[in-house]
Amino acid sequence: MPKDIPVIEQILSANDQIAEQNRERLAKNRVHTINIMAAPGAGKTSLILSAIRGLRGIRRIGVIEGDVASDVDSVKIRQEGIPVVQINTGGGCHLDASQIRVALDQLPLNEIDLLFIENVGNLICPVGFDLGEQTRLAITSIPEGDDKPYKYPSIFHEVDALVISKIDLLPYIPFNIVEYRRLVRSIKPEIQLFEVSVVTGDGLAEWLEWLKTLSPRT
Amino acid sequence: MPKDIPVIEQILSANDQIAEQNRERLAKNRVHTINIMAAPGAGKTSLILSAIRGLRGIRRIGVIEGDVASDVDSVKIRQEGIPVVQINTGGGCHLDASQIRVALDQLPLNEIDLLFIENVGNLICPVGFDLGEQTRLAITSIPEGDDKPYKYPSIFHEVDALVISKIDLLPYIPFNIVEYRRLVRSIKPEIQLFEVSVVTGDGLAEWLEWLKTLSPRT
Numbered sequence: 104m105p106k107d108i109p110v111i112e113q114i115l116s117a118n119d120q121i122a123e124q125n126r127e128r129l130a131k132n133r134v135h136t137i138n139i140m141a142a143p144g145a146g147k148t149s150l151i152l153s154a155i156r157g158l159r160g161i162r163r164i165g166v167i168e169g170d171v172a173s174d175v176d177s178v179k180i181r182q183e184g185i186p187v188v189q190i191n192t193g194g195g196c197h198l199d200a201s202q203i204r205v206a207l208d209q210l211p212l213n214e215i216d217l218l219f220i221e222n223v224g225n226l227i228c229p230v231g232f233d234l235g236e237q238t239r240l241a242i243t244s245i246p247e248g249d250d251k252p253y254k255y256p257s258i259f260h261e262v263d264a265l266v267i268s269k270i271d272l273l274p275y276i277p278f279n280i281v282e283y284r285r286l287v288r289s290i291k292p293e294i295q296l297f298e299v300s301v302v303t304g305d306g307l308a309e310w311l312e313w314l315k316t317l318s319p320r321t
Numbered sequence: 322m323p324k325d326i327p328v329i330e331q332i333l334s335a336n337d338q339i340a341e342q343n344r345e346r347l348a349k350n351r352v353h354t355i356n357i358m359a360a361p362g363a364g365k366t367s368l369i370l371s372a373i374r375g376l377r378g379i380r381r382i383g384v385i386e387g388d389v390a391s392d393v394d395s396v397k398i399r400q401e402g403i404p405v406v407q408i409n410t411g412g413g414c415h416l417d418a419s420q421i422r423v424a425l426d427q428l429p430l431n432e433i434d435l436l437f438i439e440n441v442g443n444l445i446c447p448v449g450f451d452l453g454e455q456t457r458l459a460i461t462s463i464p465e466g467d468d469k470p471y472k473y474p475s476i477f478h479e480v481d482a483l484v485i486s487k488i489d490l491l492p493y494i495p496f497n498i499v500e501y502r503r504l505v506r507s508i509k510p511e512i513q514l515f516e517v518s519v520v521t522g523d524g525l526a527e528w529l530e531w532l533k534t535l536s537p538r539t
Contacts (some may be wrong), residue, residue: 143360143444143473144465171445173471194475196414196445224472226361227389227414227443246464246487247362253391254442255361257412269464275493 125235143224264295343453361442482513
C-alpha cells in the first residue's frame, strides 16, 4: 500500500499515542483522571456535582465537559467554583485524546487531585477511545431498564467501575436489580459497583470513599 | 484526486442512493415506514409494542430492530406474532440504508401497512443516515431530563415528530414540561408532539390516531 494513504490502524494508534502522553502528563502532575461514559440523561453531571460537594476541602477537583453542543453542564460546574473546560464536538459522538490534550492546557493541573472527564452522552462510541485516563467509569440509570448489558456489552467489558444511578426511582419502574448486578458481574467479575441516588443521598458515601482511595492526597 | 480513492461525500451519497431505492420499494408496496431514534432506554420498543397492541386488526405492522448486540427486543416483537428482522451492528452506532435493504428482503412487504425501524439507541449518530423512511420520529423520556434540546439539537431539527415518554414519572423527577415543549417548538415549529406513558396509557390514543393517519388503509 502506498505510504501516503492513511489506514484506520494508524489513526487509532495516533489517538493512543496522544492518550499515553496525556496519561504521563497527568501522572507527573499527580492528577487522577476518571473518564465517565453514559447514555444521555443517565446523571453524569449530577454525579460529578455530588463529588464536588462531598469532597470540598478534601480533594481538589477539575472537570472537562464533553457535549455535542451547549455549555449547560459546564455552567453548573463553574457555579461550584471548580475549574472546568467545555469541549463541543459538533456532531462527534465521543471525545478523543487530542481534544483532551487541548483541554489540559487550559486547566491548572498542579491544583487538581481528581479530574473528571464527562464524555459525550453515548453508550457506544466513547468506549473505543482512550483519553489518557487512569479509571473508566460507566453510569446506567434505573429508568434506562435492566436490559442494557445485553444490548451494549462493550461498555460493561471496558470500564473499571459502574454507578447504577437514580435508585430512588426503583419503586416506580420494573427493574430487577439483583439480576442486573449478577449480569454485570458475569460480564466483568472485578467491576466496582455503586448504587446511588443523588436525590436521596443513598450510596453517596461509598462513591465518595472510593474517589478518595483513587486520589490519595500526597 | 485519483478515481479509486473513495471520499466521504461519495460514501454518504451511496447511502442516500440506497435509501431512495428503499423508499421507492416501500411506496410501491404501500408500506409507511417510521425511523425511530432515541437514547438507550427511552422506550422505543415499548412504544412499538403499544402500537402493535393498539392497532391489532386495524393496521398490519412490521418491525426492523437495530441493536449493537442481542435480540432481546425482536424476541418481544415476535411474541406478538409480528414480522420482525433483527440487525446487529457489532459496534456500529446507527443503522444505514444498505442494512435496511437487506432487512426488507426478509419481510413480507405486501402484508405490511406500517413498518417501524427501531434504530440503535443513540441520540447522535442515527440522525445523519437516511434509511428510506417516510417519517422520522424521536423519543425523549422524562428521566433523561429537560436539557436534551440544548445538548443534542440536531435530532430535534431533523425529526417530523417527537414522543415525550414516561410521563408517569413526572411527579418524581424535576422536569419543566411547559418549557420543554416551548424549547422543542423553538427548534422545529411544525413538529408533531406526543406525551405518552405506556404504563398508565396516557397519550396513547393520540399516538395511535396519528399512526392511522400516516398509513391510511387502501
